[in-house]
Amino acid sequence: MTTEERRGLLLVALAVVLFSTSPVLIRWAAASLTSYEITAGRLLVAGVLVLGLAVLRKDRLPSRAEWPKFAGFGLAAALHFGLYIASLSFTSIAHSLALIYTAPIFVALFSWLVLKEKLNPRQWTGILVAVVGVALLAGAEAQLTSRMIIGDLLALGSAICFGIYSVAGRSQRNRYPLISYAGTVYVMATLWLIPTVAVNFSPGGYSWPAVLSVLALGVFPLAIGHTLYNAALRRVSATYVNIIATQEVTGGVILGILLLNEIPTWNSIVGALITLAGILLVVLAPKPKKEVIP
Numbered sequence: 001m002t003t004e005e006r007r008g009l010l011l012v013a014l015a016v017v018l019f020s021t022s023p024v025l026i027r028w029a030a031a032s033l034t035s036y037e038i039t040a041g042r043l044l045v046a047g048v049l050v051l052g053l054a055v056l057r058k059d060r061l062p063s064r065a066e067w068p069k070f071a072g073f074g075l076a077a078a079l080h081f082g083l084y085i086a087s088l089s090f091t092s093i094a095h096s097l098a099l100i101y102t103a104p105i106f107v108a109l110f111s112w113l114v115l116k117e118k119l120n121p122r123q124w125t126g127i128l129v130a131v132v133g134v135a136l137l138a139g140a141e142a143q144l145t146s147r148m149i150i151g152d153l154l155a156l157g158s159a160i161c162f163g164i165y166s167v168a169g170r171s172q173r174n175r176y177p178l179i180s181y182a183g184t185v186y187v188m189a190t191l192w193l194i195p196t197v198a199v200n201f202s203p204g205g206y207s208w209p210a211v212l213s214v215l216a217l218g219v220f221p222l223a224i225g226h227t228l229y230n231a232a233l234r235r236v237s238a239t240y241v242n243i244i245a246t247q248e249v250t251g252g253v254i255l256g257i258l259l260l261n262e263i264p265t266w267n268s269i270v271g272a273l274i275t276l277a278g279i280l281l282v283v284l285a286p287k288p289k290k291e292v293i294p
Contacts, residue, residue: 008235011228012244018225020251022217023093024259026085029213032205035086038214040193043081043186045218050227051183059177062184073168074188080161081222082193083154091151093256094264097249098133098272099155103163104242104279105130126281133275166233166242178234182227246276 029038054061062070087096105127112119119127172181232241249272256262264272 005236008232009240009244011235012232012241015225015228015232016245016247016251018220018228019245019248020255022221023088023097023252024255025213025217025221026088027256027260029210029217030085030089032202032207032210033214034200034202034205035082035089036193036196036200037202037205038217039078039082039085040190040197041214042217042222043078043190043193045215046223046226047183047186047190049183049219049223050179051187054177054180054183057177057179059180061180062176067188070184070188071192073165073172073185074190075192076161076164076168077185078189078192080158080165081189082196083158083161087151087154087158089151090154091148092264092268093260093262094249094253094268094272095148095152096155097252098268098275099152100159100162101246101249101279102130102134102156102275103159103166106160107163107167122281126278128278129281130275130278133271133273133278135271178227178231182230186222243280246279249276 026038029041033041084096084100087099108119108123108127168185175181176184229241229245253264253272257264
């Protein structure tokens, strides 16, 4: 392993520590703010900080002709963060995080369906194991309610968007400096959310605890955490980055226990572990060989 790859692994490990704070901060902010306001607020804070840094560094910014492409990246990011934050209003931290980290499975399936890339037996096994884990996570959950099912579906939607967001970040690593890429995506994502914030604005909800929680969400898990995540994607294989990133589930659940007294059920723990095992099988599987067309 090269020095650059080791640096990438360190960056994603630091990112995971910061990611793990987001469920608790979201719970605190959601006490008086809507999920739309939390999502837009954290993206705006991160966008201003990261894009501002790019301007100060005089990094190359996307041209006007490339704005539509970045609008698409921003939409994926807005949906990922928005659905994730909304899911925490309906389901538990353990459910939400475990389901969101099925993202590598969706990436593999999309590659199979759209790009016609073959899935090897280990990947199919991993997908099956993850499905069993999700079934146990939800179907065998003693506290399962219709409200929790809605939250689980929102988390799955976030996972799909996270897969798209990850692929986009990897695809642009040689085209734009990291800071200008990430900052532009965060700002574009904020713009997508302005109409929903206007409709769901709650002026009385902006208490100091809520505002500070949103600021912290924008600075730590997003401006710093997701930028480190994107930096890691530029230095080491997305496979290894995703493996380490799954530990946000562990960190988030632990902080939820310590700070919110949200103790997951045994079904949630077992289901999450089985789901993570399936995810690891998918991301650790060797890449399929490209077929040579005569």
